[in-house]
Amino acid sequence: MIWNEYHECMDRQRLTELQGERLRDMVERIYFNVPFYRNKLQEMGIEPGDIRSVEDLKKLPFTTKQDLRDNYPFGLFAVPQHDVVRLHASSGTTGKSTVVGYTHNDILMWSEVVARSLTMAGVTRDDIIQVAYGYGLFTGGLGLHYGAEKIGASVIPISGGNTKKQLQLLEDFGSTAIACTPSYAAYLGEAIAEEKLDRSKIKLKAGIFGAEPWTEEMRTQIQQLLGLKAYDIYGLSEVIGPGVSMECGFQHGMHVFEDHFIPEIIDPETCEVLPYGTLGELVFTTVTKEAMPLLRYRTRDLTRLHVETCECGRTLVRMEKCVGRSDDMLIIRGVNVFPSQVESVLLEMSETKPHYLLVVDRENNLDTLEIQVEVEEQFFSDEVKELEGLRKRISGNLTSLLGLHASVRLVEPGTIERSMGKAQRVVDKRKLK
């Protein structure tokens, strides 16, 4: 099923023309309504009339998260406040949070892209969907909610947390779909196993998981635990929220809704635009958003784009699962390390689960990496040589994948904090010194 065949399967030539028209309109709107962008464009000697097609996108300036912070809270809004019907904010780990605004049309557009996304996961009006993303300033809950309602599915706005209630409703209401973070999905799956719930009462067939990085191994684990097909949804509040791109049933990457969000891949160092199939930083231009349009917004997510038409018939480009955020990327002794790499090693090993913490430190001017891994109850041996052997195997696998020595410390089960939202997997003590 395709929600909007006209836009999702559009001939790419026609799509490029549509993007060009929308880009021209957008540049005009921000030039006249957002002083920040007008100043930037004027500095570069660009006038709205200079932008005629998508080809001209590369002449335009980038927008960064810092620009959003500098213009906190409403400095980048392109409409008067009375046209803004919704505000969301993302939690800032450092300093101010970033605020995003939506007009009524923006909410409609967002519902549309989420409806397309849910349809890709096979969700229809006959489904009961448990939205276990947080409702509130975070875009996850309300984003999925509006899209699911647009489809006509029955929405359970349970929000995040409260695992007991989640399990009860899964059983009592017979929810057929669930949307939450992948780490919470794994947590729920483990809770089902622990509580020894009657699996025949769990009717889940599709899971829509996003808002944090996860691996293929984690997908397999969640699918086994919850007995559903797990789909990857991508989004960021600055661009719209969840629903910027989504996996179809063939799962060859996430289709980007290019009629609303124009993606580019750039070299994060030189900012040069890279061709399809090349790894680089993902950049979005929101051509239809009214309240807070963003020009070439640097997501910091590292991925590749593929343009070949998908088996599902959609012509929209597919983005690979992000290999990491350049924010999350740790540079340890000159080597790039992503927490997701550690996770994939632990998931591949049958004796470990992905409960881990990276501790980076500096001793005598040399970076050190310690990875704490929980001892799994069933693999706990009371012989030192067995545990030492396990520790060495984990360390060896990590060292060969990361290309950097990683020492492993075994810790007691349940001592590494389970994240209910975005996973916090790194303690970088170097920054504190």
Add this chain to the structure above:
Amino acid sequence: MIIRQLSVFLENRAGRLTELTGILADNDINISAFSIADTTDFGILRVITGKPELAEKVLKERGFAVKITDVIGIVMRNKPGALHHALQILTDNGISIEYMYAFASGDDRATAVIRTDSPKKAIEVLQLHKMELLKTGDVYQI
């Protein structure tokens, strides 16, 4: 003859052992004998108690990684050469020892707790040589 020993994974972290002994005390579980194998990062506590199942349950509830391991106990006269005699029997029969620890029982006797990969065979050969073995019921009396 097989004694159910409690094995607990312990991080080398201040107060963790005290926490564990506290839980056992609160549940009226007596520690008859114990040993700790430790490395720089972690330790394994091995406990002989009259109530291994209860101890396993209460410790699991409190988040410890716990395992019941089968061991045997050889009761010997507390005198030179007694341990050597017992070990010689095991060695002669090709039984290897993973680990062991011993404790004196006060009345001129000592007990060696032994973990081997073939406890049944060990019991067999030790009985053949008329060695006295610790019985489950004895654990309450240690």
